[in-house]
Amino acid sequence: MSDNNGSSPGWIDEHLNGVRYGLEATVIAEQSSPYQRVTIIDSLAYGKGLLLDGCWMTAERQERHYHEAIVHPALCGAASIERVLIVGGGDGGTARECLRHPGVQQLDLVEIDGLVVELCQQHLPSIGGSAWSDPRLRLTVGDGIAWVAAAAEASYDVVIVDGSDPAGPAEGLFNRSFFEHCRRILRPGGIFVTQSESPEAFRQVHIDIVRLLRQVFGHADPMYGWVPMYPSGWWSWTFAAVDAPRYHRPDPVRAATVSAGCEIWSPRWQRGGFEAVPASIERQLASPEFNIAEQG
Ligand code: SPD
Numbered sequence: 001m002s003d004n005n006g007s008s009p010g011w012i013d014e015h016l017n018g019v020r021y022g023l024e025a026t027v028i029a030e031q032s033s034p035y036q037r038v039t040i041i042d043s044l045a046y047g048k049g050l051l052l053d054g055c056w057m058t059a060e061r062q063e064r065h066y067h068e069a070i071v072h073p074a075l076c077g078a079a080s081i082e083r084v085l086i087v088g089g090g091d092g093g094t095a096r097e098c099l100r101h102p103g104v105q106q107l108d109l110v111e112i113d114g115l116v117v118e119l120c121q122q123h124l125p126s127i128g129g130s131a132w133s134d135p136r137l138r139l140t141v142g143d144g145i146a147w148v149a150a151a152a153e154a155s156y157d158v159v160i161v162d163g164s165d166p167a168g169p170a171e172g173l174f175n176r177s178f179f180e181h182c183r184r185i186l187r188p189g190g191i192f193v194t195q196s197e198s199p200e201a202f203r204q205v206h207i208d209i210v211r212l213l214r215q216v217f218g219h220a221d222p223m224y225g226w227v228p229m230y231p232s233g234w235w236s237w238t239f240a241a242v243d244a245p246r247y248h249r250p251d252p253v254r255a256a257t258v259s260a261g262c263e264i265w266s267p268r269w270q271r272g273g274f275e276a277v278p279a280s281i282e283r284q285l286a287s288p289e290f291n292i293a294e295q296g
Contacts, residue, residue, distance in 0.1 A: 007026065008026070009024045009025050009026050009042075009043075009044055010024065010025075010026075011023070011024055011025075012024075012025045012027070012041055012043075012051070014051070014054060014055050014056050014231065015054070016201055016231045017201070019201075019231065019232075021056065021229065021230070021231050023041070023043040023044070023045060023046060023049070023056075023059075023229065024043060024044045024045070025041040025042055025043035025044065025049070026041060026042050027039060027040070027041050028040050028041060028042050028048070028123060029119055029122075029123060031115060031119070033113050033114070033115035033116070035112060035113045035168065035169040036052050036053045036113065036168055036169060037051075037052070037053050037054065038050070038051075038052060038113070038115050038116055038119055039051040039052075039054070040119055040120075040123045040124070043059060045061070046059035046060060046061040046062050046228075046229065047059055047060030047061045048060050048123055048124050049124075049229070050091055050116070050119075050120060050124060052116070052164050052168075053164075053168060055164060055165060056229045056230055057091065057164065058091050058093060058124070058127060059229055060124060060126055060127065062227065062228055062229060063091075063093045063127055064262070064263040064264050065225060065226055065227045065228065065235075065263075065264050066093070066195075066227045066235070067093035067094050067096065067097045067127075068097055068262050068263065068264045068265035069223065069225045069235075069237055069264065069265060069273070070094055070097075070160060070162060070193055070195060070237050071094055071097035071098055071160065071265075072097065072250070072255070072258060072259075072262070072265045072270070073191075073193070073223060073237075073239055073247045073250065073265075073270050074158045074160060074191040074192075074193045074239060074247060075097075075098060075101045075104070075158060075254065075258075076250035076251050076254045076255045076258075076267075077191055077239075077241075077246045077247040077248070077249060077250055077251070078157050078158050078189060078190055078191040078246065079157070079187075079188070079189025079190070079246070080103075080157045080187065080189060081101055081103045081104050081157050081158055081254075082103065082104070082105045082106065082157055083105065083106050083108075083155065083156050083157050083158075083187075084098050084104050084106070084107045084108070084156065084157060084158045084159075084160065085107075085108045085110070085147075085148075085151070085156045085158070085159045085160065085185075086098070086107065086108070086109045086110070086160045086161075086162055087110055087144030087145075087147070087148065087159070087160070087161045087162070087163065087173065088110075088111060088112075088144060088161060088162040088163040088164070088170065088173070089109055089111060089160070089162035090109075090111035090112075090113060090116035090117045090120060091116065091120040091124060091127045091128065092109075092117075092120060092121070092124075092127050092128020092129070092131050092132060093127045093128065094160055094162045095107060095109050095128060095131040095134075095137055096127070096128055096129045096130070096131040097258075098131075098158075098160070099130070099131050099134050099136060099137065100257075100258050100261065101254060101257065101258060102257065103254065104136060105136060106136055106138065107134075107136050107137050107138065108138050108140065108147075108156075109137060109138070109139050109140070110140045110142055110143075110144040110147045111139070111140075111141060111142075111144070112141070112142065112143055112144060112169050113141075113169065114141040117139070117141065144161075144163075144173070145172045145173065145178055148178065148181045148182055148185060149181050151181075151185040152185065153184050153185060154184075154185065154186065154187045154188070155185050155187070156185050156186060156187065156190065157186075157187050157189070157190050157191075158190060158191050158192075158193075159182045159185065159186060159190070159191075159192045159193075160192075160193050160194075161173050161182070161192075161193070161194035161195065162195060163194070163195065165197065165202070166197075166205060173194070174194075174205075174208075174209060174212075175212075176212060176215075176216060179192075179212060179213060179216040179217075179240075180216055183216055183217055183240075183242060186241075186242065188242075188243060189243060189246065190241065190242070191239060191240070191241050191246065191247050192213075192217065192239070192240045192241070193237055193238065193239045193240070193247070194209065194213075194237070194238055195235070195236075195237055196209040196210060196222055196236045196237060196238035197209065197235070197236060198230060198231055198232045198234050198235055198236065199222075199224065199234060199236055199278055199281055200231075200232035200234045201230075201231035201232040201234075202231070203281075206222070206236055206281075207281060207284055207285065209238055210222050210238050210285060211285065213238055213240040214240075214285075216240070217240035217241060217242055218241075218242055219240060219241045219242070219243075219244065219245040220238055220239065220240035220241075221238065221239055221240075221245060221247070221248070221274055222236045222237070222238045222274075222277065222281075223236065223237050223238070223239065223270065223273040223274045224236050224273050224276040224277070224278075225237070225264070225269075225273050248271075248274060250267045250270065255267050
């Protein structure tokens with residue numbers, strides 16, 4: 001990433017595998033926590049934004065691509081949505097979208113890095129919006145992996161993992177043991193979802209996540225969309241359930257409640273996102289050889 005903290009904008013880039021993804025912007029705050037470097041920028045194209053360890057996380061004028069996509073297929077599909085857990089999501093955007101559903105009675109948000117919450121509340125208040133003052137939100141600064149391991153069996157209707165890439169503090173959010181605990185704490189009819197990286201820029205990571213979730217939950221399907229500031233811009237979220245892939249069937253009343261206020265998500269957009277599995281990934285996920293080779 002460029003060290004651009006002057007008064008005039010310069011290029012700020014995430015570098016990945018020989019490609020850089022950049023915005024013309026000014027750094028307005030940068031601090032290190034025990035977990036990572038937290039950077040807030042002000043960009044010409046997308047407004048203020050957040051990077052963690054030099055990787056793009058969110059920005060005011062495109063965060064809806066990500067937050068609407070990770071929330072509404074789960075919140076519209078689960079049998080009940082009274083109790084919802086978000087692991088990560090310290091910018092507040094996922095919480096804001098969850099709390100647009102009147103059926104949510106308690107939303108636990110467990111973010112490991114208090115500095116992310118602090119800087120986002122200070123510099124990016126529109127992303128969390130009214131979520132930060134909503135009495136249904138219970139914010140805990142702590143380890144989401146330990147939270148999930150300690151949570152009672154069948155205690156959440158929806159579990160949302162809004163972490164960063166599988167390196168650094170988010171690494172433990174992508175393994176079998178974590179996913180098994182997430183399955184254990186889901187109520188019958190519940191839905192799990194995690195951001196599952198880019199089918200282009202993180203292809204193998206993406207495939208491994210989908211495959212592992214299918215093994216652990218029984219049903220798991222990736223939904224594809226776009227987050228223009230992320231590597232390649234092409235992104236995915238993978239939804240999982242034990243009893244049935246109920247994330248494919250949005251409840252019409254819940255969908256109608258939120259869809260008029262959405263910029264990206266609608267039941268139709270969601271159908272397209274689940275259908276848009278690239279042919280080679282569909283073959284790879286279906287291949288018995290691939291699944292045997294990947295086990296162990
Ligand atoms: N490569 C970036 C992946 C980031 C996923 N989480 C973003 C946080 C937005 N709430």
